[in-house]
Amino acid sequence: MTRKGIPIGHQVFPGNMHDTKTFAMVIEEIQKRYPINKVILVGDRGMVSEKNLDRIKELGMEYIVGVKLRKSKKAQQLLSIRGPYKKVRQNLRVKSKKIDGETYVLCFNPDAEERDCLTRTSS
Structure with a gap:
């Protein structure tokens, strides 16, 4: 573009x-x-x-x-970051960390979490 x-x-x-x-x-x-x-x-x-x-x-x-969280060891390191997510929007929270010169951003959507939970329990 x-x-x-x-x-x-x-x-x-x-x-x-x-x-x-x-x-x-x-x-x-x-x-x-x-x-x-x-x-x-x-x-x-x-x-x-x-x-x-x-x-x-x-x-x-x-x-x-x-990246697929389960397939990326570096991305999984984000899960161990202490402290709260930064709220970006009502339905978006993020954490970020530089690992080996690359920036990884972990996004959390509480609405998606709720949908995914309902999907797993109804299956």
Whole structure:
């Protein structure tokens, strides 16, 4: 996207291709297609793999990604942070910590917690 939020490109992939593979292809393609000095990739938990994150770092790009708490030892360290969450909104509280030069942010949504609890007990 441009600074004004206008998309500069997009790609469409087959529906049966896993997101970690499509994300890896996009990482490589961005620097080939666009003469951009600063790239910040944004991805959800389904797009992230250690291999993809390593490649993003090798290419000198920045990133904001969601990680699966159960699969990330570094992210799990956030659970042990003492002290209260910082309230950002009515339904959003956060804690953050820099671990090995990367900033991890743990988000807690009390509304989602209640929904998840109801889902688990009714199953």
